[in-house]
Amino acid sequence: MTLRKALCLGAALASTLAAPAVAAQAPKGVTVLRHLSFDGVTDDLVGLAAKPAAYADPLHPNAAELRRATMAVRPDPASGWGRLFGPTIDAATGQPYPDGGRVAGEEYLAYTHGPGGGKSAVLLQVPAKLSRVQRCILAVPQAGSFGIYHDISTTGFWGLQRGCAVVYSDKGHGTGAHDLSSDTVTLIDGTTAKASEAGALSHFTAPLSAKARAAFLARWPHRIAFKAAHSRLNPESQWGEDVLRAIRYAFWQLNDRDGGGWTSDNTIVIVAGNSNGGGATLYAGEKDHEGLIDGLVAGEPQVQVRGDPEIRVLRGDKARANGARTLLDYFTFANLYEPCAVLAMTDAPWADRVTHAADRCASLKQTGLLDAGDLTGQARESQDKLLAYGFDPETEVLNAAGYLIGPDATAAKYASDHGRFGVERRICGYSYASVDAEGRPRVVPPAEFAEIFAKASGGAPTGSIDLINDNDPRGPRRNDLSISPSTGRTDYNLDGARCLRELAIGHSSDARRVQAGIAEFLADGNLHGKPAIIVHGRADNRVPPAFSSRPYLAANSLKEGAASRLRYMEVENAEHFGFAMPGFDTRFVPLAYYNLRALDLVWETLTTGAPLPGNQIIRTRPRGGTPGKAPALTPDNIPPIAIVPRAADRIRVQLGVVALPD
Template identity: 55%
Template sequence: MKIFCAVSIVLMSIGVARAGELPVWLHEEKVTHYDGTSDDLVTAGMGAEAMTGAAPRFADPLHPTAQELRRASVFYRASKGQGYGRLFGPHVDQETGQSFDDEGRIAGDEVLAYADDGGGRQNVAMLLQIPSDLSTERRCLIAIPVAGSASLFRDIVDFGYWGLRHRCAVVYNDKGHGNGFHLLENDTVILIDGPQVPAQAAGSKAHFRADLDEAARTSFLAAWPHRVAFKAAHSKQNPEKDWGTDLLRSVQFAFVELVKRDPGFTRENTIVIATGSSNGGGAVLYGAEKDAAHLLDGVVAREPQVQLKPDDRVVVKRGTLERRGTGRSLLDYFSFGNLYQPCAVLAVTDIPLRDRVPFAANRCQSLHDKGLLTSATLDAQAREALDRMHAYGWDEETDVGHAFGYFVAPDATATKYVNDHGRFDVRDRVCGYSYAATDADGRPVAVPPDLASAIFSVAPGGAPAGTIDVVNDNDPTGARRSWLSVSPSTGRQDFNLDGAVCIRELVTGNSPGSQRVKTGIDEFLASGQLHGLPTIIVHGRNDDRVPVSFSSRPYLGLNNIVDGESANLRYIEVTNAEHFGTDLPGFDTRMVPLVLYHLRALDLMWAHLTRKTPLPPSQVVRTTPRGGEPGKAPMLQSVNVPSISAAPSEGDRILVDHGRVLVPD
């Protein structure tokens, strides 16, 4: 009775239910204890050093267990060259640089749950990790919306372990975007803990199930064999509008569980920090803006994919370049980049992975033929495409990532979000795009059984995932993987320019489809109002995926306007840092890992909340690349990655006043 009353009191204090009630949206699924030796919360029993080796394998590739799928999902390929295991990592004491004896293994409990209105369409997955040495002297909770559309386990070895090392509970949520697949031909779906089961058997417990009855599924497959649907594109929920709510609900879920175990946990005596990366970083900002119940004490956002309400009072000036306004929505800049980026790579010398964009010249010619470029020669067309990207908001520092950025498939990302925001059905095949496994020639085939069984752990939440990729159903030679397909209007392999033009129209045009997409975007645009909540944003200047000019820089200006004197946001811009943290040849010599600054920002926030240490001023942190030969760069050293300064020089300080942001070169 004592615990029941304690839960009720906490629920009332965070405003989620009346006395005696649990949140109606909360559905708890599974509790598992890990001993910290054979299995654990951070490395799934592998040990931190295993993250620099080969990914774990399944005993039976066609029938992996839930625990094997979890282990494969936890696996995070880390690079010793970038400092993993020396400067950071779950087995490294960042203050001393010494290694922990436990190899990063931490014992404790995991609780899986999901938030849903009862219909089984939302099913926002949540994961709470409670370390066995959970602190009761300084109670704390770290809330993490996972990056991308990946599984709940994606960010544990990247930075989630930071909370466990501080003896905090850590709660994750997938923002309603997680890696739920419906393999339509098999009619199988994924459960919250990974196994694939028949859709009928899963019922409302499916992580995602396409909105098709049996007749509709059969009819669709008869016309378009082998197709698949996935949650991040086809949920018809536009989940981004609820990312902030999902974050706050995950905090509420965590308190329900923590109070069951220790009635001493209250909102008042528990430090709560929200942190995330990429669209997880955007989600923590959205959550902070919605935090009317004051569930959060601090926020740390890394390279946030955050989209802002238009406000021309915001001005960002860097050197002599001045940009007015609050940046651009993801679909705006993705659909623009999807047009020009493959041509622009030819204008950048010594660019990593340039050879991975084989039809770049064809794209240039097709853009010219459609009047989207005016230059006559290939070199001039490539230069014009790059100039257009710069004029649209990409800084020159992002050029190094254009080939890799396009290789990572902006067409798949653009089509995913168009479907998502417009609430399109899988049967709509927007702009002639669908999704399927493909053979070596790019033709749709049945999903290989070993990929189907492992998709929970290997998929990033959508295409591309193994052999599953975006397909151009309008190729005149027959449906084919978009990357290899021919555009009907050009007759060329030009990365499906027709599809890219169609997607662009849905973002900028006035068709009924375009209105659906724009309505969806308007539902989640950020206000910039953080209510004075202590917040640190860290972002890499070379980010090609979420460029700073579209997101973090204008967010600083908008927050300064709406929060005014109460604004408590610090912005840290790191040179020589890009979005993915890749250590591929050509990046190893030029880039430093932004995750290191994410961890340092968490340390600064912790010091601020526990010891009242002032947050550092907004600033540019100037790093030094490792140099050397591509693919053989020397080990990253501390001298390459200077700390965030408590007193940066005037030439490094980022200033903001009345919405005007001044960023030093």
């Protein structure tokens, strides 16, 4: 079915994605789908002007309603967002913008097409006050597997408020969902349609024939496929190229709009992303052989570094050789031991929610993965294993939160993704479905699926949709309520966790397939002399710096030596998600503040020649107080990045060796 035919199938599609005339003129590999204007009063590019309202029709929310709902989430002001920094605050004065930070302008929604039929959602925002004196483009690969609007209010606003065009890429992920039972899919703008009607507008349709889908559902009813898990394309192998394609598209669209004038010679291009987006930022810097990118800012990057025996990382008096680990490696290790280790720190945030921790401890002991004879010893041994593996001591307090956020669901997603397994393979006996109160798969509520674009982070868990253990002897159940066949316990499916671990480090045919996929995107650290800053929280247990940023810094020093312009900021008392809920509010400061300051510093380097800061530990001060009643964050909690750090805070880097002070 052609794109134009799909666009004419009815009001449900045509009202949301009318193909503009410019689409026919787009360069090869780009499909432009929508062009909108925002007045900055009734609605704006940052999503600050229009407050989300209830959907007029909850079963069929329109694209504008879903866009507002997606952009509506705002962090707690007590943590500094919207008060000390963020889209409502003028960074130059530290004061709120008189208009609340709203940005008028235009928005273009498009696809860029990659190899093997892969496609990435791309959003270009052009502020009404687009600068043509200092032309600039900020490219923002999305965090996690989030949809295209996620990082506007965390990162994109920084560029919009400086008069830069901002282009976002979902890196071939995003919330592409396919409810196999109803054969309903999400479109690029978040609305839903029957797969047979969506055609080229489908953000993701599971690559199954009608006969294969029917056979699968007959055995495994109510299942849902996600693009981030089941595309069979291993999109991470294209993350760097996805960012470069988005930048090339931005240049074309700006030139088409302005009648020329935009070139890589007269335009500053900065790439800035967080988490998976941070990894994509670094991959893009490595892949940029044509000089498109001028500077990089990577926040807590999920970057997977090619192993090298010359890499050594020292923290205080502890040394680790070749400490880089792949995401699937550290996720599957944490997935084994974190639930039991929770009992070693019972006052940690959310520890009381890990209700089957004792069962996991007992099953680890039963299967020979722990030696201690009593529960207290098993919990401590589990934590010791995490520390010996390379997790920093600061992450212990986050074991409960780290596990509840779902390393099993994420590991299953990436194992399927990297191995190019389709939904029908149910790798390690895992699938995804909406569940009832007892954890049994059921029909997904239509209103829930209709707004999945605004609610999901690219996959499960989201709402009632969760990871399913299809191997439960009683029949498929939600993973955390299921029984492991080998132990007979409700132990968070230890059998599934062990299967995932084997895929990461084992030698089965499936493991070799997964590991071959991972080998396609390992980073080597060569940023070709671009000014770059990595910012990472020392307490991050989702993407630990010990396995990612620190070895990347070491690898960069081997590749670039004295020519390197990469700088590393490690922030004390900062974790991955910027949580400010009770128990987190007293212990942690927001890493987001330092991501924005790093952008300021790279901008100053590129525009004025100002020096980059030295590599450093940033000594922050937690808010303290009582959980749920922590005092509001002040500038004293978040000291500035020092251009010349104190000797006691300086991180030393030389030819593959990174030395961090304690």
